[in-house]
Amino acid sequence: MEGSTSKSESFPINNLLGCKQSQGEVSSFVTHIANTTSTSQGRGISPTPEIKAYPALHKRAACEYHNYKPLGMSFCFEDSILQAIHVYNGIHGFSVCKAELPLGIRLNMDGQEIVTILGEPDDKMGGAHGGPISLAYKDKGLQINFIGSDWEDRHNRIDNITIHQPLE
Known part of the structure; x- marks a missing residue:
């Protein structure tokens, strides 16, 4: 089913935040998702990232993205610490992410379903x-992040989701 999740309770995606790149938790998670995501030929997907580094900008530290396009995921590291995870819904050259997402959300939900589950957002x-x-x-x-630009479209589809440490 498009936008559905694989059962990855042993690898909660949001628990990866704050992990050091060298410790292996992210690699283990990626390998787990790759092994549960098969290609059209029935084989698992190779978990080799496309790595892109970006210099520091005003109010943003230098970062390195590890893009796993066939898995629909991208990991943002700052100083080798995982700061954000981006999961995609088959857009921008990324496949649909099959990892289990936090708080019961799924990539195949629309805006109305998200607000029903999570309540009103902090910011729009x-x-x-x-x-x-x-x-x-x-x-x-x-x-x-949604595909459309109309706030009245309650069935606006998800483009991608960024998962980060909760802010107080």
Whole structure:
């Protein structure tokens, strides 16, 4: 089923936040998801990342992204510490992420379903000038980005989700 999850209770994705790149938790998680995600030929997906480094910018530290496009995931490391996880819904060259997501959310949900499960967001972004909309749940460590730009479209589909440490 599109946007569904694999059963990965032994590898909760949000528990990876704060892990050091060298400790192996992220690699173990990726390997687990790769082994449970098969290609059209029935084989598991090779968990080799495409790595992109970005220099520090105003108010943002230098970071390195480990993109696993066939798995629909990207990991953002700052100073070799995992700061954010991006999961994709088959967009931007990424496959649909099959990992289990926090708080019972799924990539195949729409905006109305997200608000029903998580409640009203801490912040709403986008929509102006035709840009896509986003909901921020800072206390839950989530930013949910949608495909469409219409705040009245309660069935707007998820583009991607960023998982980060909850903010107080």
